[in-house]
Amino acid sequence: MAFTDASLTALRVFREVAERGTLTAAATALGYTQSAVSRQIASLERAAGTPLLERRHDGVRLTPAGRIVVRRAATVIDQVDATARDLAGLPEEHGIVRLGWFASAGAWLLPRALAELRRTHPAITVITREGSTPALVRALRAGTLDLAVLASAPPYRPLDTETPPLELHTLAERSLRVAVPDTHPLARGEFIDIADLRGQRWIADPGDRQAMGVWPGVDERPQIAHTARDWLAKLHLVAAGCGITTVPTALASVMPPGVRILPVRGGPREQRRILLARLSRPVPEPVARLAAALRAIAIETDTSA
Structure with a gap:
């Protein structure tokens, strides 16, 4: 055959x-x-x-x-x-871009970038979907996504071992923080000492090997009180006093009432990179326009933070 x-x-x-x-x-x-x-x-x-x-x-x-x-x-x-x-007599679908994104990007980066693109280039249609970083990398390789907004944590290893490597652009680098109820003893100061995170009840992602939602430098087996993938659910659980969770700094503008986000002092500095990834090949104009909108909003939110 x-x-x-x-x-x-x-x-x-x-x-x-x-x-x-x-x-x-x-x-x-x-x-x-x-x-x-x-x-x-x-x-x-x-x-x-x-x-x-x-x-x-x-x-x-x-x-x-x-x-x-x-x-x-x-x-x-x-x-x-x-x-x-x-x-079928349907119009040819010029200007369609397929974008993947990790969960927290949907709370601050994605909506503003899409609104800006609609304002400047209304003929471009963007189809999006949320996914984990490994799943989005596989989708890029399979050709079912044109761009993906991904998250990366130190030591910032390659996203996969395939060749050629993906084209990566760092949109932002943000510090990790902790969200606590505003009635919690930890909410009284302007920062949290890492030692004070021992013995806390955490809200984390279900099935995550790295217990995403728990501060990485905590030197004990964390007590997971609740699991949730949805950021809104996590933050409202925090507001209800059900536990605490880690959040990227970018989510500060979408905190529900009753929640404070605070930096942590002590231990290694926890940084997260937000990356824009694509295959290494010529970029169609609609893809380039969306990439430019994402970069512009990332820069704008960085300078206004």
């Missing part, structure tokens, strides 16, 4: 697996059984004459051949979809 015999369905399935990182997650997203996904991948690997995925205990990883196929698959699928629109 030659690779030219590969089906469009198999290419779509393969791109989904590359983005999701596991066969199970791809099957769920596509509404297929896992065995159907496995069959499509097997047919594609037969056509390619070489393995495209490395099966691992924690999911799958693209082989060098798989990286080539996923890049080409994205182009083929986009062209086929454009042809289908033309045949």
Whole structure:
């Protein structure tokens, strides 16, 4: 079998697996059984004459051949979809940009940047979705996102091991802080000593190995009182006196009543970088315009903070 015999369905399935990182997650997203996904991948690997995925205990990883196929698959699928629109008599969708973002960016950076882009370039349509940094990196590699706003913590390791490396631009570098109820004893001062964080009840992300939401320098096993992914839920839990949580400085402008955010003194300084990532290739004009809007808002909020 030659690779030219590969089906469009198999290419779509393969791109989904590359983005999701596991066969199970791809099957769920596509509404297929896992065995159907496995069959499509097997047919594609037969056509390619070489393995495209490395099966691992924690999911799958693209082989060098798989990286080539996923890049080409994205182009083929986009062209086929454009042809289908033309045949259906639909207008060609110029100016569409697909943007991924991590959770807290949606509270301060994303809305303002999109509003600015609508004001200056109303013909550009931006389609967005939230995700974890690893998931968004996989989506960039799979060609299902054009840009991604990502978070990075010291020691700022590469986001993945694929080649070529992603093009990265630092939008901002912000310090991590702690959100506490304004009735909490820790809220009485202008900062929190790291020793005073011992024995506190924390609100953290569920299933996060690094207990995101807990101050990284706390030298004890943290007591997780509540878990929540949604920032609004976390902050309202803090306001209700249910615990404390870490927050980026950028969220200061969206704090609900009853919450103070304070810096922490003692231990290493906890910084977080906000990165704009894309594949290393020529940038279409709509993508460049959105990137410029994101950079402008990041600079504006940095200088006004």
